[in-house]
Amino acid sequence: MPTTTDSETAPESGAPATAPAIRFQDVEKRFGDNVVLKDLNFEVSKGDRVTLIGPSGSGKTTILRLVMTLEKATGGYIHINGEPLTHELRGGKRVERSEKAQKQIRKRIGMVFQQFNLFPNMTVLENIIEAPVHVLGQSKEQATRRAMELLESVGLPNKAKAHPLQLSGGQQQRVAIARALAMDPEILLLDEVTSALDPEIVGEVLAILRRIADTTDITMLIVTHEMQFARDVSNRVLMFDGGRIVEEATPDVMFTEPKHERTQAFLHAVLGGQEGQIGTH
Numbered sequence: 001m002p003t004t005t006d007s008e009t010a011p012e013s014g015a016p017a018t019a020p021a022i023r024f025q026d027v028e029k030r031f032g033d034n035v036v037l038k039d040l041n042f043e044v045s046k047g048d049r050v051t052l053i054g055p056s057g058s059g060k061t062t063i064l065r066l067v068m069t070l071e072k073a074t075g076g077y078i079h080i081n082g083e084p085l086t087h088e089l090r091g092g093k094r095v096e097r098s099e100k101a102q103k104q105i106r107k108r109i110g111m112v113f114q115q116f117n118l119f120p121n122m123t124v125l126e127n128i129i130e131a132p133v134h135v136l137g138q139s140k141e142q143a144t145r146r147a148m149e150l151l152e153s154v155g156l157p158n159k160a161k162a163h164p165l166q167l168s169g170g171q172q173q174r175v176a177i178a179r180a181l182a183m184d185p186e187i188l189l190l191d192e193v194t195s196a197l198d199p200e201i202v203g204e205v206l207a208i209l210r211r212i213a214d215t216t217d218i219t220m221l222i223v224t225h226e227m228q229f230a231r232d233v234s235n236r237v238l239m240f241d242g243g244r245i246v247e248e249a250t251p252d253v254m255f256t257e258p259k260h261e262r263t264q265a266f267l268h269a270v271l272g273g274q275e276g277q278i279g280t281h
């Protein structure tokens with residue numbers, strides 16, 4: 001199949017250098033009759049940290065899975081750095097791009113999941129170097145060097161030979177973060193990464209993510225119920241309800257003076273009426 005490198009749907013200016021990292025254009029996602037996302041439009045600029053909040057079932061995880069191409073949109077277009085992700089408009093028709101073209105874009109995107117998703121039969125090191133070796137074509141030595149640096153940076157320098165199930169949940173999630181970073185992603189998707197963790201180890205995982213946010217310019221799209229984390233790390237918050245954006249604001253505004261009544265009700269429920277406890281540090 002021919003690889004398409006250009007697109008009739010390239011963003012308006014046609015200048016990829018200034019194209020947003022992520023652009024949703026009239027995106028629809030349905031599962032059978034269930035229309036989960038409809039006419040969804042939003043952009044994430046390069047280096048932005050955007051948190052998606054909203055009630056259960058509002059479509060937040062689906063959005064991350066679409067960006068990761070774990071799901072495919074049933075309508076509309078998603079662009080990554082100005083390039084169509086899975087579908088493009090060609091000859092007046094919406095057509096799926098070649099698998100090769102999709103894979104090229106997917107390489108630049110990393111995801112950390114709620115349930116870690118490590119390969120249980122591989123060691124920690126093997127988990128981390130698998131994609132750099134097989135997808136990026138790095139040598140095993142090069143990938144191992146980088147993996148060891150990353151293990152050090154997430155505080156697990158002695159766990160390279162361990163198997164995931166020998167580690168605590170917090171340690172597994174730190175390995176999953178190292179694995180995502182080993183691909184040097186331009187975009188990092190974080191899907192409720194602390195929801196499966198015991199409360200006392202949530203902090204250690206969030207501290208690592210805060211440091212990544214502070215020390216890199218990776219674009220981040222975050223789904224979390226940790227509102228303090230969202231406030232510390234993100235520069236924009238999108239409130240979803242029923243697959244639509246009902247409010248968009250900076251964290252300061254969203255968490256202190258939400259305007260939409262759905263946002264007010266959601267934050268009241270999530271924060272137990274303690275909105276005032278969300279501080280600026």
Ligand SMILES: Nc1ncnc2c1ncn2[C@@H]1O[C@H](COP(=O)(O)OP(=O)(O)OP(=O)(O)O)[C@@H](O)[C@H]1O
Pocket residue numbers: 031034036054055056057058059060061062063
């Ligand atoms: N693979 C699937 N097959 C069928 N329906 C799905 C699938 N994945 C998601 N859905 C449906 O899509 C809707 C949105 O789910 P999604 O997980 O994106 O919501 P969410 O906002 O992330 O919720 P939560 O906060 O509970 O994780 C739900 O109605 C869900 O049942």
